[in-house]
Amino acid sequence: MQTRVMKTIRLLSLILVAVAAPLAAAQTASQGPTRVIPDYTIGPADELAVTVSSPVPQPIYSAKNYRVQNDGTILLPGLDAPIKVAGLTVQQAREAIRKALIDARQFENPIVDITVTDYRASSVNVQGAVRNPGKIPLRADRMTLSDAIAGAGGLQTNAGSRIYVTGPNRPKPEPEARIEDGREVFSKQDLVDGKLPDARVYDDDMVFVEVAPHFYVTGYVKNSQSEYNWEPGMTLQRAIAMAGGATSEGALNRVEINRKDPKTGGYKKVKLNKDNMATPIEPEDVIKVPKKRM
Known part of the structure; x- marks a missing residue:
């Protein structure tokens, strides 16, 4: 009789283990998809779903979420520390x-399963020409640039025209990706225009938004602002247009460009091009639109 009871208890235990696993999976699924990062190192503020079961008749910890505390610990039921x-x-x-669990004599041979349900310890470091540079928590399943x-x-x-991204966990770049000094390069304009919906970032990525060099426009132009962001391909015509164009008194036929000598x-x-307005502008150039002669 006692043997039959023990067999029944063991059978019920196995059934409970079989039921607990899909319930745990269902609970995790209800919280949304989770990312799996190979060899991920757990850190403070990560959220862990912990399930403990046993092949012998003992209580089962169903999947429960535990937030890793600032000191790097979690406290499970039945444990003093x-x-x-x-x-x-x-x-x-x-x-x-x-x-x-074994040391605390809670289980003889526990089976422990852990799923990281919220990777709050992961982050992306964003620097350069952004309003609040620093580390951004990588919380979403798919965080984009x-x-x-x-x-x-x-x-x-x-912000300049280029955004640089590098990191130890990035996949191999696509063949068409633009690479400079080992960093992937993205266009700021493509980002602004919404043309980079699939550009992803990963844990420990460094994102650097280039700070644009400047040029200056002074004299008889409509805008009072004198400093403007330089971009590759900048011409005199575009530079003056960015300054609002010449006023009615401005002499476009006598525009001057002064360029910084890197040595001195x-x-x-x-000296301007034959077509004055097509003259290329370089960083730190100072453009002066003089007054028309009487």
Whole structure:
């Protein structure tokens, strides 16, 4: 009789284990998709779904979410002391929890499963011409380059034409990707125009928004602003247009361009092209629109 009861208990235990696993999966699924990062190192503020079961008749911990505290620990039911999991991979954390449960005599041979449901320890570092540079928590299943820059407050008015992205967890770039000094390069204009919907960022990525060099327009132009962002392909015609164009008193036929000498640091007058307005403008150029002669 006792043997039959023990067999029944063991059978019920196995049924409970079989039921607990899909319930845990359903609970995790209800929270949305989770990302799987190979060899991910757990950190403070990560959220872990922990399920503990056993092949012998013992209580089962169904999937429950635990937020890793600032000191890197979580506290499981039945344990007197918290378990340090920060700095461990998921596999190492499983072993640490398993050992703690055995040492506390909660289980003889526990089966521990951990799923990271919220990677709050992951981040992207956004620097350069953004309003709030710094680390942005990587919380979404698919964070895009646009999301990361928005998280840093958006682009500054002095943002240049290029955005550089690099990181240890990035996949191999596509053949058509633009690479400079080992960094992927994206166009700011493409970002602004919404042409980079699939440009993703990953844990520990460094995003650097180029700070645009400047040129200056002075004299008889409509805008009082004198400093403007320089971009590749800038011409005299476009530069003056950015300054609002010449006033009615401005003499476009006598425009001057003064260019900084990299050796001396002084400025020298530039000889204009035959088509004056097509003359290329370089960073730090100073354009002067004089007054018309009487």
